Amino acid sequence: MFHLEAFDTLRNVANLVLFEGHINVVYYVFMLAKQSITPNLEPGVAPNAESLGLVLDSASFVPYYEQIVDRVRNLIKGGELHQGEVFCSEGEVARTLGISKMPVRQAFQKLRSEGLLIMAKGKRPIIGSGRVPWDFQQLRGFSEEMRRRGLVPSAKVLALEIEEPDPETAQALKLAVDEKTYCLQRLRFVNKKPVAVVTSHLPVRLFPGIEKQDLAKQSLYYVFENVYRRKLQWAEEVIGAVTAGEEEARILQTSPGSALLSIKETTYDAQRIPIEYSVSLLRADRYTASVVSVRKT
Numbered sequence: 001m002f003h004l005e006a007f008d009t010l011r012n013v014a015n016l017v018l019f020e021g022h023i024n025v026v027y028y029v030f031m032l033a034k035q036s037i038t039p040n041l042e043p044g045v046a047p048n049a050e051s052l053g054l055v056l057d058s059a060s061f062v063p064y065y066e067q068i069v070d071r072v073r074n075l076i077k078g079g080e081l082h083q084g085e086v087f088c089s090e091g092e093v094a095r096t097l098g099i100s101k102m103p104v105r106q107a108f109q110k111l112r113s114e115g116l117l118i119m120a121k122g123k124r125p126i127i128g129s130g131r132v133p134w135d136f137q138q139l140r141g142f143s144e145e146m147r148r149r150g151l152v153p154s155a156k157v158l159a160l161e162i163e164e165p166d167p168e169t170a171q172a173l174k175l176a177v178d179e180k181t182y183c184l185q186r187l188r189f190v191n192k193k194p195v196a197v198v199t200s201h202l203p204v205r206l207f208p209g210i211e212k213q214d215l216a217k218q219s220l221y222y223v224f225e226n227v228y229r230r231k232l233q234w235a236e237e238v239i240g241a242v243t244a245g246e247e248e249a250r251i252l253q254t255s256p257g258s259a260l261l262s263i264k265e266t267t268y269d270a271q272r273i274p275i276e277y278s279v280s281l282l283r284a285d286r287y288t289a290s291v292v293s294v295r296k297t
Contacts, residue, residue: 052081054068054093054096056097064103064107065106065110068093068103072117081127083128086124086127087127088125089125090105093107112125116128152191155189155215156186156189156216157184157185158185159184160185163183165180165181165201169181169201172266172274173201173266173275180203180204181202182200182201182203184199184202184210185198186198186200194251194252194253195282196252197281198279199278207224210223224275224276230269230275232269232270233272234267235265235267236268237264240262241262242259242260243260244256248281252283254283254285258284259285260282260283261280261284262280263278263280263282264280265278265279
């Protein structure tokens, strides 16, 4: 279910359940607060690679692709390249720099993983917003997903306590009457920037003593599988949009009323037992989501 009032643009949206299987169709969801990316696709508007001052230091120990990434980042940060503008092709950059396409392709993929380039087959890249993309095709934890994209994740535990679950949590986790849960709230960072507040509800009977784990440095999925021997199998996600209240805005270092991506997730183990119910609030100016839809025949 999606609540559209928090966004001016919400495209190709899907509510889904993820199972193992073949993926036939991929839909990309762009949660855009207040304005959308409108590419400038008029002929001749793409910048010339030489005019951008793209140069390489052959004497440097820094790989060529990293030098390209740093230069493009600085161009965007300095306002010389703007969101929605068409960028140079891989071939143009490679010819200008006198190198093969391989390091250029690596650089473009790195920029894409950071949300700084939007790429589609057969089309020129477009300057993106810098939002971090999240792929729902695979069941991965936050840390796994960010490291896979070459980013640096970290976390801060805001709260961890035992509580009586609310009806929504009790239903999601199929809890017995009077059963307690751990409520773990963490602030998640990407490259030291706050991007999400994640509140996880865990049955106490399944994870006794979890408060003894270092949940700021360890992935929760790692703890599930390696400490408690709970093999993860699949998850259900309900994706929506909300606006930040005073407390969420303070924690995420944004403005009250700003758009947040909301993800409510129930994670199941190999015995089909629900082991975690989480609510994630993510800054929409730093996050996008790609959603997988499966057509059954």
